[in-house]
Amino acid sequence: MQDTMTSAVTIERCSPRDPEATALITASHAFLLSKYPPEFSFALSIDDLCVPSIRFWTARIGGAARGCVALADKGDYGELKSMYVDPAARGAGIGALLVSTVIGAARDAGLPMLRLETGDDLYDAHRLYRRSGFVDCGPFGDYVEGPHSVFMERPV
Template identity: 35%
Template sequence: MALIDAVELRPAATTDPDILALTTAQQAELAGVYGDDQPLVGLHPDIRFILLLVDGTPVGCVGLQPVEPGLGEIKRMYVEPASRGWGLSRLLLAEVESEARRLGITRLRLETGTAQQEALTLYTHHGYTPTAPYPPFENEPASLCFAKDLS
């Protein structure tokens, strides 16, 4: 468990080089799974990122984008492949939910893909339930949308 003891979570800007490297790696991994026909969604300037470091090395991130009053969206949740299996995604999810509550967000939504079984298990295990697809995912057969009330 020494790995978990060495974890640091800290806020990071969309322009942070570590965030850019991690989100680029995430998009490359998704392109390898789904091909080039996935919707390309840029990083919105209002996204608040949380950077996850282990022993000072950036290994994961998650973004929170306010959508409208009370509603936020989880964006670019990612843990590098070599750091998976240690529960780091659960730490990121708990942290982004805490940040959302702090900002007065009472409902979170997210989009993930049909081939991302680990993500589907994580989200459903933590109370996220299927919801209707929202733009730009409403016509994407490989997209699944989920939401959770935080109140």
């Protein structure tokens, strides 16, 4: 069944202000705030996602948005941000397709490295990122070591 669902997934560039994209981002923020104190949540707001240095995609099944991801161009590396898949659509390969989309976009942009920060107990996400070639690293950019963060990177 997963192969059938995966083949029905489409990935498209989208504005974070698209109502379905906004709903996914809002759900992601609520999920993160249910797990981590606000000072340890590094989710970008809708406005922060709508700047020229960030590209945003949604994953759709049957036309309905079921996942999202963003690529922030930091100049000498890219950062994978705002990765989220609707819990009802998990297991359909959406996460892998979104990560692959960001890797390809980073490659096309000439970014040599792709980095991310994720929650320390988001084990499914850790497995997905490791399957996609990410390895643990230390804090980067403006991040500092904290009790709830895992930092990862992979060459593009």
